[in-house]
Amino acid sequence: MLTKNLHRRPIGVFDSGIGGLTVAKSLFELLPNENIIYLGDTARLPYGTKSKETVILYSIECLKFLLSKNVKMVVVACNSSSSVAVPFLQKITKIPVIGVIEPGSTAAVNKTVNNKIGVIGTMGTIKSNAYKKQVTKYRKDVEIFSQACSLFVQLAEDGWTDNKIAELTAKEYLSGLKEKGVDTVILGCTHYPILKNTIRKVLGKNIELIDSGEETAKEVKNILHRKKLLNTQKKKGYHKFFATDFPNNFKLISERFLGRKISEVKKVKL
Ligand code: DGL
Numbered sequence: 001m002l003t004k005n006l007h008r009r010p011i012g013v014f015d016s017g018i019g020g021l022t023v024a025k026s027l028f029e030l031l032p033n034e035n036i037i038y039l040g041d042t043a044r045l046p047y048g049t050k051s052k053e054t055v056i057l058y059s060i061e062c063l064k065f066l067l068s069k070n071v072k073m074v075v076v077a078c079n080s081s082s083s084v085a086v087p088f089l090q091k092i093t094k095i096p097v098i099g100v101i102e103p104g105s106t107a108a109v110n111k112t113v114n115n116k117i118g119v120i121g122t123m124g125t126i127k128s129n130a131y132k133k134q135v136t137k138y139r140k141d142v143e144i145f146s147q148a149c150s151l152f153v154q155l156a157e158d159g160w161t162d163n164k165i166a167e168l169t170a171k172e173y174l175s176g177l178k179e180k181g182v183d184t185v186i187l188g189c190t191h192y193p194i195l196k197n198t199i200r201k202v203l204g205k206n207i208e209l210i211d212s213g214e215e216t217a218k219e220v221k222n223i224l225h226r227k228k229l230l231n232t233q234k235k236k237g238y239h240k241f242f243a244t245d246f247p248n249n250f251k252l253i254s255e256r257f258l259g260r261k262i263s264e265v266k267k268v269k270l
Pocket of ligand 1: 015016017019020045046048049077078079122188190191
């Protein structure tokens with residue numbers, strides 16, 4: 001194990017597929033000098049409809065791949081994985097492993113004024129109650145209203161983010177939350193920030209939207225700073241992408257998620 005120049009090692013990020021690039025994008029922006037390795041488990045996507053046991057197993061394999069790349073920290077960008085697997089992953093390695101649930105929950109608790117928070121995510125994330133458990137750890141007086149919005153994932157991947165279908169789907173999913181009077185909604189799925197405009201249009205501008213990815217990037221920076229692991233190099237960090245299937249498709253869609261071209265996506269077997 002290399003302990004020298006620990007801070008120069010890359011940050012590992014994994015997701016069930018492409019969606020975690022919304023989290024990676026926040027990391028690229030906030031930590032431009034960091035080297036980042038991204039793994040999308042496109043062969044086994046989606047995680048959001050799979051059982052807890054399966055998601056934990058897949059997540060362990062993703063972690064092991066990133067550890068083999070000698071990363072200094074792991075970010076579980078996938079909400080469905082973060083909801084169930086993080087404690088298991090933390091037992092496997094001594095390097096910091098963080099998910100998106102805690103940062104997203106903290107931000108929501110800090111934002112809400114009327115103590116009514118909405119959470120939207122995949123079926124797996126909503127069923128796990130992970131956000132609810134995390135929020136009530138901080139504040140018992142906050143009410144949580146949850147809604148699974150499964151179709152949002154496909155809409156984001158197909159680029160149907162600002163059309164009539166996206167708006168109708170959002171209305172169908174979100175009108176219940178609006179009626180409950182929530183003043184803050186956690187976007188508890190990697191893909192949902194891509195639909196932010198439509199979600200905002202449907203919910204109205206008085207409801208705060210919490211992007212768990214952005215909040216997670218801030219937390220990564222805090223942790224690296226505290227542990228003196230921030231990369232102090234002056235040049236921009238490298239970004240490497242790996243996918244377990246369809247690397248070309250990954251590349252095409254990821255350019256939509258990142259809003260820029262990426263050079264290469266390598267196919268790997270876990
Ligand atoms: N990355 C997943 C999440 O954030 C969405 C896609 C999937 O279901 O795998 O929950």
